[in-house]
Amino acid sequence: MSEARVAVRKTYKLFIGGKFPRSESGRSYIAQDANVALASRKDVRDAVVAARAAVKGWSGATAYNRGQILYRVAEMLEGRRDQFVGLGLSAGEVDEAIDRWVWYAGWSDKITQVYGGANPVAGPYFNLSAPEPTGVVGLAAPPSFLGLVSVIAPAIVTGNTAIVLAAKDAPLAAVTLAEVLATSDLPGGVVNILTGDPAETAPWLAAHMDVNAIDLTAVTDPALATSLEEAAAGNLKRVLRPPLTAPDWSADPGLTRMTAYLETKTVWHPKGI
Amino acid sequence: MALGSTRTLVRMTATTASDLSSVTSSDAALRAFLHGLPGVDQVGAEQRAAMLGTRSIKTTAKAWAIDLAIRMVDLTTLEGADTPGKVRALCAKARRPDPADPTCPPVAAICVYPAMVPVAVEALAGSGIHTASVATAFPSGQAPLEVKLADTRAAVAAGADEIDMVINRGAFLSGRYLEVFEEIAAVKQACGDAHLKVILETGELATYDNVRRASWIGMLAGGDFIKTSTGKVPVAATLPVTLVMLEAVRDFRDLTGRQVGVKPAGGIRTTKDAVKYLVLVNETAGDDWLDPDWFRFGASTLLNDLLMQRTKLTTGVYSGPDYFTLD
Numbered sequence: 243m244s245e246a247r248v249a250v251r252k253t254y255k256l257f258i259g260g261k262f263p264r265s266e267s268g269r270s271y272i273a274q275d276a277n278v279a280l281a282s283r284k285d286v287r288d289a290v291v292a293a294r295a296a297v298k299g300w301s302g303a304t305a306y307n308r309g310q311i312l313y314r315v316a317e318m319l320e321g322r323r324d325q326f327v328g329l330g331l332s333a334g335e336v337d338e339a340i341d342r343w344v345w346y347a348g349w350s351d352k353i354t355q356v357y358g359g360a361n362p363v364a365g366p367y368f369n370l371s372a373p374e375p376t377g378v379v380g381l382a383a384p385p386s387f388l389g390l391v392s393v394i395a396p397a398i399v400t401g402n403t404a405i406v407l408a409a410k411d412a413p414l415a416a417v418t419l420a421e422v423l424a425t426s427d428l429p430g431g432v433v434n435i436l437t438g439d440p441a442e443t444a445p446w447l448a449a450h451m452d453v454n455a456i457d458l459t460a461v462t463d464p465a466l467a468t469s470l471e472e473a474a475a476g477n478l479k480r481v482l483r484p485p486l487t488a489p490d491w492s493a494d495p496g497l498t499r500m501t502a503y504l505e506t507k508t509v510w511h512p513k514g515i
Numbered sequence: 516m517a518l519g520s521t522r523t524l525v526r527m528t529a530t531t532a533s534d535l536s537s538v539t540s541s542d543a544a545l546r547a548f549l550h551g552l553p554g555v556d557q558v559g560a561e562q563r564a565a566m567l568g569t570r571s572i573k574t575t576a577k578a579w580a581i582d583l584a585i586r587m588v589d590l591t592t593l594e595g596a597d598t599p600g601k602v603r604a605l606c607a608k609a610r611r612p613d614p615a616d617p618t619c620p621p622v623a624a625i626c627v628y629p630a631m632v633p634v635a636v637e638a639l640a641g642s643g644i645h646t647a648s649v650a651t652a653f654p655s656g657q658a659p660l661e662v663k664l665a666d667t668r669a670a671v672a673a674g675a676d677e678i679d680m681v682i683n684r685g686a687f688l689s690g691r692y693l694e695v696f697e698e699i700a701a702v703k704q705a706c707g708d709a710h711l712k713v714i715l716e717t718g719e720l721a722t723y724d725n726v727r728r729a730s731w732i733g734m735l736a737g738g739d740f741i742k743t744s745t746g747k748v749p750v751a752a753t754l755p756v757t758l759v760m761l762e763a764v765r766d767f768r769d770l771t772g773r774q775v776g777v778k779p780a781g782g783i784r785t786t787k788d789a790v791k792y793l794v795l796v797n798e799t800a801g802d803d804w805l806d807p808d809w810f811r812f813g814a815s816t817l818l819n820d821l822l823m824q825r826t827k828l829t830t831g832v833y834s835g836p837d838y839f840t841l842d
Contacts, residue, residue, distance in 0.1 A: 287833055294835070452835025476832060 254278040254413065256285055256437060257420035259292030260430020265438070273437075274329070278413045281438035283446040286405070289434040290452050293378045293403040296431030301375045301401035305351035312347035312399060315426040316340055322422055329414050331387050338492060339391040346395035346500075353400055353500055361508070368511040373504040375401035376480060377454035380447040382440050383416060384460035385409035389491040390416055393457055396499035398432055405453070406435045407444055409460065413437035441466060448473040455480035455503050459489060535771065539735055542693040549692055549731060555723035555759055564754035567798055568791040577790070581825050582620055584789040584817075585612060586807045589647055589778065591626040591815050592842060593654075593746065599634045602627055605842055606638035613822050613839075616829065622818065623807040624677060628653075629670040636674035647677035647712070651702055654716075654745035656681035660698060667705040677710040678702070681745060684719050687729060695729075699736035712778055713738035715760075718750030723759050730763035733775075740776040746813065751781025754795060761799040774803065780813025786824040789817060815842060 255262040256279050264270075267282035300308070319326075319340045326336045358372040379397045383390045383406050390408070397404045408416035420435045436443060441463070448456055448470040456474050459482055461467040467484045474481050482502050538548035572580055590609050592601060606625055613619040624645035625635045635646045648670035652658035658666075667678055680702050686694040703711050713733035717726050733741045741760055743752040757779045764775045777800070783789060789812060796804050804810050819839045826834040 290833065290835075446833065449832040450835070451832060451838060473832075 252276070254417040254437065256281055256289075257417070257424070257433070257435040258285065258289045258431075259295070259434065260424060262420070262424070269438075271438070273411055274414045276414060278417070278437045281407075281436035281443055283443060285436055285438075286443050286446045286450070289405045289436060290378060290447070290450055292431035292434055293405050294452055296403045296429055297375075297377055299429055300398070300403055300432045301377075303401070305354065305401075308399065308401065309347050309350035311427050312350065312395065313344065315422060315428060316344045316347060318422045318426045319343060319419075322418065325418060326387065326415060329418065331415060335386070335388050339388045342388060342391050342495070343395050345495075346399050349396075349497075349500060350399045353497070353504075356497070357501055357504065358506070363510075366512060366514045368513045369508065370511065371506050371508045373400065373501070374507050376503045376505055377402060378452065379404045379503050380444075380450075380453050380456040381406045382444055382456075382458055382460045383408050384489070384491065385412040386491055387415040387419075389460065389489070390419065392491050392495055393459065393499070394419075394433060396495070397457070397503055400500055400504055402455070402503050403432045404434065405447060406433060407440040407447065408435055408437045410439050410441075444470055445473055448479070449476055451477045453477075453479060455482075457482040457502075458484050460484075535735065539693070539696055542691070545692045545696060545732075546690070549728040552724075552727055552731065555727055557723055557755075560723060560755045560758055564758045564795065567794050568754060570791075570794045572790050572794070578825075578828050580790050580793050581786060581821055581828070583805065583807075584786070584793065584812065585821050585825070586620045586623060587811050588622040588818050588821070589624045589626045589780070589811045589813045590622045590818060591746070591780070591813050592631075593626070593628060593649060597628060597631055599631065601842065602631045602634045603638045604840070606635055606644075608818075608840060608842075609639065609644050610642050612818060613825065615838075616826070619822070619825065623811055626677075626679060626813065629666060629673065629675070632670055632673040632675045645677050645710075646675050647679055648673070648675035649679045649681075649745075651680040653679070653681055653714075654747040656683050656716075657685065660701065663698070664701060664705045667702050671705070671707055671709045675709060677712060678706050679712045679714055679742060681714045681716060682729060682733065684716055687720070687725070687732075692728070692732060696732050696736045699733060699738060703737040710739040711737065712740035712742045712776075714742045714745055714780075716745055716748065717743045717752075717756045718748040723755065726756055726759045727763055730760050731767070734763065734767045734773075738775065740778050740811070742778040742780055742811075742813065744779075744781040744813075746781030752779035752783055752813075754791060757792060758795055758799055761796060761804070764804070765800045774809060776809040776811065777804065778811040778813055783812055783814050784816050785820050786817075789821065 254276055255264055265279040265281050266284045269280040270277045271280045327333050361369040363369040379402045381393050381404055416435050423433050456479050458467050461484050538544050592605055609622045609625050624647045626647040627635050629648050632648045650667040650670045651663035683695050683698055715729040720726050730741050760777050768774050796810050822839050823834045
């Protein structure tokens, strides 16, 4: 056996509908010393179609089932811990990200009790509110791995599907996370990850009429954020605006990132008739 | 051209139109004629269809193609659950496919079961949109000839100006070509002034050679259109099948001077598919056929995708299925 083995080098591709296609445009760029696919607007379009197709099955799955699948993702993350550390992340951050994922996974069958419930109304009605997923959510991901996990998990745990625009200069952890998701029983299309330049693709996502919410937390350019907000107004998307100060992803996340993508359905049920 | 041999078809079989009248004089003569048609090069046909499917149609050409494709749609509903209300809703959509955009052209026709024809005729009055009715015991065609003719007459009497008939595949596949021919001719007579579209149900014909033969029977018997499928069997319209049929109508016009239309139906769901068919029409039969009078799409879901793409081109923003009616 020869000593000089030629290593198999990985091509970092997109993650759309549970598959790993190259960019439709055929473009790639170099980031973190690797060749990474440079997504185009048509990849955004394809990702939205895949995400929309996945909404029915994912939002219709029981909360218990969604929680189990997300916990399975955490198991897979744990198994690939060394791989994430090999990408230059600190072991502490990877552990924190896995713990964050498990924390959100636990919320799948609890958020309804906390955020919904029976309402006392002045009339012979049993009045009940229940949170329901918004649908397709577009996420501009922050460069940190903990931040990436902290934007994806809360969006999908409640039954939404997501299109994630990975940070331009730190796409490798996002693609590796896609490999984890692809092997975790997560239905194809629930999470779609596009590497490339969000400044190029985000406007198409923000203006897309079939996207129901968009997260601009990681958009650092104020002019771009404003134009994305304006584009998102076209179909009254729910918008998570960029915070005034840089977000601290290691802080207690709270429930706001989950409740941002929930609609409240209230049912009036006559009683005593 | 991969299918150059088809150009020689005219020389090989019948050299003049008068010879054609004799080929339907007997079962033997018709069989000799149909089996004398050159065989279809299967690999060549599929390759050519695939190659033409790679043409890139963009910007203004795409906008033109989308509007043309919308004008070519036979908006179809052929369900057991069809109600007058659903047909009326479909007719409203046929008149104004995109209510938000008055520049969007209407479709070519509405295609329904005979029982729904009066509803469609009333709802489409004055719009110039044709009312097509399936007939002849659609989709199987397995009924006695008298029943098929009565079916056809009833649809025409109810106001349908286009009749989509199915050929007798049972007779065709067992080699009784003259029976198929005479049935189509009888239905054509029962149609009167109504246009006749002959559905070959290519998914059940097994080979491209059979598609070519069935196309010629349909044209010889007087069909105004030849149509691929009912949409009720798993294999519906494909590009290679449509290619073979387009060659047949081209050769038929070369020989007789009569132009016959082509209608692929079933399985065409996206704008990309529709544009591929338009390219195929232009490259095979020629631009004489790029007109709703000579080429139609039998479809229901295709229209929404065409409208979404049209909206993308006019607004610059991707649209979604929420903004267009189902059916």
